[in-house]
Amino acid sequence: MSPFKGQTGLKRxxxxxxxxxxxxxxxxVGEAAFRQLVLLNVVLIPLSFFLNVSRVxxxxxxxxxxxxxxxxxxxxxxxxxxxxxxxxxxPLSKNAKDMGSAAxxxxxxxxxxxWGVVLL
Numbered sequence: 289m290s291p292f293k294g295q296t297g298l299k300r301x302x303x304x305x306x307x308x309x310x311x312x313x314x315x316x317v318g319e320a321a322f323r324q325l326v327l328l329n330v331v332l333i334p335l336s337f338f339l340n341v342s343r344v345x346x347x348x349x350x351x352x353x354x355x356x357x358x359x360x361x362x363x364x365x366x367x368x369x370x371x372x373x374x375x376x377x378x379p380l381s382k383n384a385k386d387m388g389s390a391a392x393x394x395x396x397x398x399x400x401x402x403w404g405v406v407l408l
Contacts, residue, residue: 311361319364321392322357329353332403345406352402356395363388 295303315322336349366388370381 315361315364319360322360322364325357325360328399329357332399339407341406348402349406352395352399356392356399359392359395363392 316326332353333350336346339346339349341349367385370384374381
């Protein structure tokens with residue numbers, strides 16, 4: 289068992305929150321794609337409040353934007369783990385990185401499709 293898993297209660301929640309903020313900070317500082325998605329979210333999420341759409345549609349518009357951020361965080365985590373293991377070119381490493389990239393492509397496609405369907 290991991291020595292980092294010993295905390296319980298409020299201390300565990302505070303530690304987890306700190307780790308999450310560290311992860312967001314690392315992604316923002318080290319990942320250009322994450323910064324670009326943050327910028328996209330800074331534009332699209334406030335825009336959703338000015339559109340003449342239902343609350344459910346607005347929630348969907350916001351949800352797909354946030355989903356793309358989640359996917360990018362997971363993609364960056366996979367890439368970091370692969371690079372930590374080895375920088376050597378290997379077909380399995382390439383597959384893992386390509387699949388993470390494909391997941392992000394699907395998330396971005398979802399943004400375009402959902403926003404397109406709701407607005408048209």
